[in-house]
Amino acid sequence: MTATQPISPRRTWSSISGKRVNVGALSRVVILIGLSLAVLTPLLWMILGAFKTQEELAQTPPTLLPRSWELGNFAEAFSSFDFPRALFNSVFVVIFATVLTLIVNSMAAYALAKYNFRGKNFLFIVTLATIMIPLQVILIPAYQVTAQLGLTNSLWGMIIPAAATPTGVFLLRQYMLTIPDELIEAARVDGAREFKIFLRIVLPLCKPALAVLAIFSVLWRWNDFLWPLVVSNRDTRTLPVALRQFASQEVVPFNLVLAISVFSIIPVIVCFLLFQRQIVIGVAATGIK
Secondary structure (H helix, E strand, O other): OOOOOOOOOOEEEEEEEEEEEEHHHHHHHHHHHHHHHHHHHHHHHHHHHHOHHHHHOOOOOOOOOOOOOOHHHHHHHHHHHHHHHHHHHHHHHHHHHHHHHHHHHHHHHHHHHHHOOOOHHHHHHHHHHHHHOOHHHHHHHHHHHHOOOOOOOHHHHHOOOOOOOOHHHHHHHHOOOOOHHHHHHHHHEEEEEOHHHHHHHHHHHOOHHHHHHHHHHHHHHOOOOOOHHHHHOOOOOOHHHHHHHOOOOOOOOHHHHHHHHHHHHHHHHHHHHHHHHHHHHHHOOOOOO
């Protein structure tokens, strides 16, 4: 009697026109393409809507492609919307808030990762627990503190209160745990001061995690709406707030709103395309320990 080959209960290969095809891999590709289309459809609709007329946007059933590409929508939008001022405010807030976030969060993460003191774990748990507190809960006391400090109706009122983020502390702490303690102890033996160790040794080794936090901070600050809406005035509005005010007219020019929205998402897309490799590497590295 000859031994029979065991039959695999799960068939992962099939033959199509004489070629072997991995059914599992093909299914994953189809699912990913479908999910990508679901995510990109609103973005595509916004971009195409920016080239349509107001009447074409309101018609039923809607059309995908514009009948005539109205490039004048962008010129009209810029003439009726103070885009340069709102863009400057957003860029100013993003740059300084990101720098301040990196400084504050890296110092807090270094203390939680490399120093031993009583209550360290409890403090870290409390820091993480603040992630579960929505901004709406602390909006009034945060505004009162900001008003007492004289930061309302200014760009610094959007920058300073949001400098310390629990997500940033968590990401940097997890990455700093991978730095050998022996390296820091050797620097101390050589006579290096604590600030010099932090500046010359720890921060250069944390460049991937710092890059990830910087990118996340740019995305957070650029898309932030509620807090800038509360603490800003007409001269300090960022792009999301100014765009919302522009869209609150009695007769909303949706084609112009879409045109401004297209310009407002360009920096975010460019930032992601340029640094997507750093995002993947940094996020993966923060989960090592």
